[in-house]
Amino acid sequence: MRILIVGAGSTGGFFGARLAQAGRDVTFLVRPGRAAALRAHGLQIISPHGDFSIRPTLLCAEQLDQPFDLIILTVKAYALEQALEDIAPAVGPDTVILPVLNGFRHIDRIAARFGQHTVIGGVCKIIGSLDAQGRIVQGAKINEVFYGELDGRRSERLQRIDAALSNAGFTTRWSENITQDLWDKWLMLASLGCINSLMRGTVGEVASTEAGLTFANALIDEIARVAQASGHGPSQAYLDQTRSALTLKDSPQTSSMYRDLQAGQPIEAEQIVGDLLLRAQQANLSTPLLAAVNAHLSVYQQRLR
Structure with missing residues (x-):
């Protein structure tokens, strides 16, 4: 081949x-x-x-x-x-x-x-x-x-x-079931990228504050609801696994989108965050945290342009 x-x-x-x-x-x-x-x-x-x-x-x-x-x-x-x-x-x-x-x-x-x-x-x-x-x-x-x-x-x-x-x-x-696999990865990646990029910190740094932990959990729930409304909601086990990984207080994990943002490079905001927000709007879902992240990253991308 x-x-x-x-x-x-x-x-x-x-x-x-x-x-x-x-x-x-x-x-x-x-x-x-x-x-x-x-x-x-x-x-x-x-x-x-x-x-x-x-x-x-x-x-x-x-x-x-x-x-x-x-x-x-x-x-x-x-x-x-x-x-x-x-x-x-x-x-x-x-x-x-x-x-x-x-x-x-x-x-x-x-x-x-x-x-x-x-x-x-x-x-x-x-x-x-x-x-x-x-x-x-x-x-x-x-x-x-x-x-x-x-x-x-x-x-x-x-x-x-x-x-x-x-x-x-x-x-x-x-x-x-590769379509579900794609959505599951999207849930994890979008949640990680949004947490890092809006809070400007690692998973552990965000989760170590009460407000940051509340934000992370609420954001994960918003994105899971978008997936559910699109017909590809995560299993409870996968959602629990994702939440656990993204709220560890000693985790140094960051997303590639956040690392690119810190380096002043182009980011995949429209494809990872913007498209999720569009699907939420089409399903008449309220996702204020996702909208806030999208606005934040849109300003960054406009500055690059």
Whole structure:
């Protein structure tokens, strides 16, 4: 299976490097600047599972001239539209696109651009970043990818994809309810990002104050109600697990959105927070805390522009 990884940052770079290390046919689609750095220094991974580096096969957008079997989209949500334009020459009649973006809006955008049959659902879990040398630094042992047909069926193409991605140095799971998996991750990610970004602190710093703990719990409840109104409410066990993780008084955890905000970088506010607020409004739900976070992040994004 010919695999195109779109992006070679902390997510695409890590999973793509593991696949290449395992002998899979992997090509990375990258920007010219990243291509030059990777050609000079290789794709280097610093990981609790062991450091390694590869000499990746690289293409820039103007070099794409034939279809791939599987395209794994790992870009930030705000870069999706340009990515879809870039990959168009690589999408053939049998190409499958596996996005591991946050939220749910990207599924609709990919389907509108290339057809519903082209896209499957994907969720990845990894804590990683690029350091000053352009190396991918994995901050914890977790490295998982879930995937599945959006209608839950066990298709032949998923069997081929599962075979291509399995046993490559990270955990994989074929999900029969990937839509719920996407919503569950959205609940966790949006709650974490909102808590960090509005309170400007780690999970532990927020939870260590009475007002912060009250805010965190109320925000989690608001987002869970949006998921429920959309037909994908979390199980009680998952909600309890999420609440427990995001109200630990000694937790140093922060979201990538908060770290990007602190660094003055673009953030995925519209896709992670704004889209949730829109769905709440469509369901006539009152979500004042979510609205406050959205306003806060909108001001930040306007300042960047």
